[in-house]
Amino acid sequence: MARMHTRRRGSSGSDNPVADDPPEWSDVDADDIEDRVVELAEQGHDPSQIGMKLRDEGVKGTPVPDVKLATDKKVTEILAENDADPEVPEDLRNLFERAVRLREHMDDNQQDAQNKRALQNTESKIRRLVNYYQGDELDEEFTYSYDVAVDVLDRA
The missing domain is CATH 1.10.10 (Arc Repressor Mutant, subunit A)
Structure with a gap:
């Protein structure tokens, strides 16, 4: 599959070995x-x-x-x-962290066009993921904004 924001192809990653049972040496209950x-x-x-x-x-x-x-x-x-799951899924939270970092960088460096584009791409990914998670793991009324991302990161 191709990358989301470039014209290049994706890179292949490693796969877990095919196994049906845990190994004998790991017999934990x-x-x-x-x-x-x-x-x-x-x-x-x-x-x-x-x-x-x-x-x-x-x-x-x-x-x-x-x-x-x-x-x-x-x-x-x-x-x-066990009601111990995080309020925001991990992949979305990681994108929130990246967007907040990029936004703070952009406040200090307004002329940085590459990071401006990176921020646009990151916020685009966040909006896509919010649409995916709405209703299941996020509220129906949840919308992304910089302030919401900062609040979510401060609560964690």
């Missing part, structure tokens, strides 16, 4: 994994950071290579079941 996921979320970690911590540190010293294989649920599903 699914309930322990879910408890650890909720604990890490309460400490303020994002779902992607939780996955990396479980991979690296594990549960009780045993690494968990793939949460979905071990528990039959994704990290975000576990967080939603």
Whole structure:
């Protein structure tokens, strides 16, 4: 698939190995994994950071290579079941951070045309994602603005 804001093709990434069962060396109980996921979320970690911590540190010293294989649920599903999911999805929050950073840069450097274009592209992506998430994970009345992004980032 092509890139969104350029004429170049996309780059291929790595794929997870095809597996139906977790490896034998990682025999952690699914309930322990879910408890650890909720604990890490309460400490303020994002779902992607939780996955990396479980991979690296594990549960009780045993690494968990793939949460979905071990528990039959994704990290975000576990967080939603335990009411520990973030108020804004992680990908949208990351775009909010980028837009706020770019806007602050543009306040100091009005002549920076490249970053002006980057800000336009980022806000375009945000609006697309807001339309995608409205109703499910965001309110129907949610609209993006710089002030809303700053408020969301300050609350987290």
